Structure formats: C-alpha cells, structure tokens
Amino acid sequence: MIRTALLVAGKDLRVEARSRVLLWQVVPFGVMALLLSGLALGPQRAGRSDAAPGLFYLVVVLVALLMINRSQGIERAPGTRASIATLGLDPAGIYLGKVLALAVELWLSAVVLLAGAVLFLHTALHGTLLALPSVIETLAALAAAGTLYGALSAGAATATLLPLVALPAFAPLLIAGERSFVAALHGGALWEWWVIVTVALVAYLGVGILLYGVLEDS
C-alpha cells in the first residue's frame, strides 16, 4: 500500500510540475481572491478584522476544490482510466497517494496564500506563523476528505457536484481551521481545534482506505 501510495503521489506531483496548473492558474486565482477580499474589507478594517482567517480559508477551499477536480481529472482522461485500472494497483494505496500529492500541492499553495494574507489582509506575521502548523494539518484533512469526495462525485458533472457533496464534510474542518487561526492571531487555546482536525483527518483517511476501491469500481 505504501509503495503504491508513493508511486501515485510521485506521478501526480510530476504531472503537476509538468503542467504547472497550480503555479500559473490556481495560485494566481487564490492570490487575486485574497487581494479582492482585502479590498472588500477596506484599508481601515483589514488589519483589525477577525474576518481575515475566515477569508483565508474561504480562498483555501476554492483553491482546494480546483485542485481536487484537477487531481481526479488526471485519472479520467479518455482511455487512461481503463488502462490504469488494468495495472491492478491497490485502491488504498492510490487513495493515500492522491491524498499525499494533493496535500503537498495545498501546502505549497498555502505558503503563498499565507503571505497574501499578511500582505492583503494585514494579519500579524507572528500570529500567521503560529497558525502554520494548524493550517498544515487542516489542509491535510481537506486533502483526505476532498480526495474521497472527489472520487464519490467523479464523472461528467464532477465540477458541479463536488462543491455540493464536499462542503458539508469541509465545514467542520474549515471552522476548526479558522478558529485555530484566530486563536493564533489573537491568543487563545489552540489544542481543542487541533484535536477536531486530527480526529477528522484520521477518520477520513480510514474511510478512504476502506472505500476508495468501491468508489473507483462504481
């Protein structure tokens, strides 16, 4: 399973490095969304607003949806799916590999988006750095949930269905991530939000390992 996961993750990251969709399309979109959010808040409010972490995660979820669609789309090109299926790869390994690759892509995006949050939403640099571990964990959980729901909604209408089916699963992760970001910026207990995200991460990984093969076959 681990061997398959590393193989699939390496392949997905290589595809991404070659196509540069993340670099030239998704990250610029996220930065623009943050810039517009900062403009919407206005210069007087931006630095003091508690809305900054929420806006950051709003942009993160939009970026995540684009990347999940991309991650699933790689496998669904005409002909590719049947050919890859005949490799007989362990579905649990495929799931973990796609989660790992998606998480790495989201982490790389987050580096830029957090810098954008400091620049455009005027979040404090120290507090933003304090929030980094919780952001990393929340994005890993989003990758785990997103890969599962991406497979669930796979098909011609993926782009339409994915936000609808995934948002209920994303909601607790986004709330916990946003609360921990607020706690990092303004002081407060971080650990209870971490517990929620960690439990969700483990749960989604467990469900994904068990069910990904069924979803792929269906």
Place this chain on the structure above:
Amino acid sequence: MDTGASPAVTLRDAVALLNDYPLLSGVTLDIDAATLTVVTGANGAGKTSLLMMLAGLVRLSRGAGVVAGVDLATGDLRELRRRVGWLGHEGSFYDDLTARENLTFAARALERPLDLVDPALERVGLASRADSTARRLSAGQRRRLGLAWLIVRRPVLWLLDEPYASLDDEGRGFFDNLIGDVVDAGATVVVSAHDPLRAARLRPRTVVLAGGRLAGEPT
C-alpha cells in the same frame, strides 16, 4: 512472455448491464490461448463492452465466464486486471508525462524491471521521442506508445480496442507485425475493429457482434 495459468477466454451466456441497459446480452465465446481474435461489428454492437468485460472492467451480471484463469463471477477482478493489458483507441496514459515516464510508471506499478523501458520504446520506434510528453505525440505515435506500455507490462491477454483507427498503412503494418510477434510468443490477443483484418498472415479468427450478442463467424 508470461502466459499465466490459463490465458484462454470462456464465456457462457455472458450478460453485462449498465443501469439495466444491456451492454452484452448473452455472449457465448471460447478463445484459445496464443491466438488472435478480431471482434467486429457496427457501432454500439458491444465490441468495447466485450473487451472491457474481458479486462474485468465491466461486471458480469448474468451467465458465466473465465478469463486468464480468473472466474468473472467469483474471482478477484483486480488480479484479472493485472493479467490483461488494455489499449484504448483514445490513448492509455498520462498526457503530461513523457513517453519514458509513462512506461516507467507502468513498470514500477507491476514491479517489472525498469530496463525494459528503453528497449520497448525502441521496439515501437519511439526512442527519439522518449522525452516528449504524450500530449505532444501524434495519434499514430500515441498508439505506438500504448503498445510500448503493453510490451513493458507483458500481459497474458492483450485487449486492443480499435487499434487501427486513424492509422496509415505503415502504422497498420507495424501493428500487424507486432501482434504477430506477440501471438507467436504465446500471448492471447483480442482486437476490436470495424472491419476484418487485412493482414492475412496473422490468420485471425473473426467473430461478429450485433446487439450485444455473437452474430456469427465469417469464414
């Protein structure tokens, strides 16, 4: 060539359904090992569905079948999928990976030696395009890359879905030669095509599908 335990195909009244719509509505067919079989028929006759069932990609809804030693009703379809090789008419790989990277991925997935990759590219005449992404290859070159993918995989059963589509005479000749070599080496090849093969030297058996059923075997 690894010929496995039982590369022959046996189908008895095989039915495959997609949302209650019959893709195959009772196919009975035997295919001997180390032979070439061409499945012909009109569009929608069930050629691709039959190949997909043989690949373990479409489930047997009724009837019985054994492919490459795996029972379609009760066997491990993932194991079946590892024993067969699929070449679709659209291409069968990742467009953003190079030809070499695609083959390396397949070799690693099946734990094949990586030193099979470059000879396979040479065999299909793509050595000079090894570092080109699949996206940049022409239709004929993509078809050759699909064959190289199968050469690296060395499946027991080769399933080629309309491999001659949009190929010129040189491409068809290349395919015919390679298929002949594969069959001589002991693998079983099933090809779907609109028309019977022109290459008489391959001496293929031709079966005709119509409406998801076997409609006959022209002599």
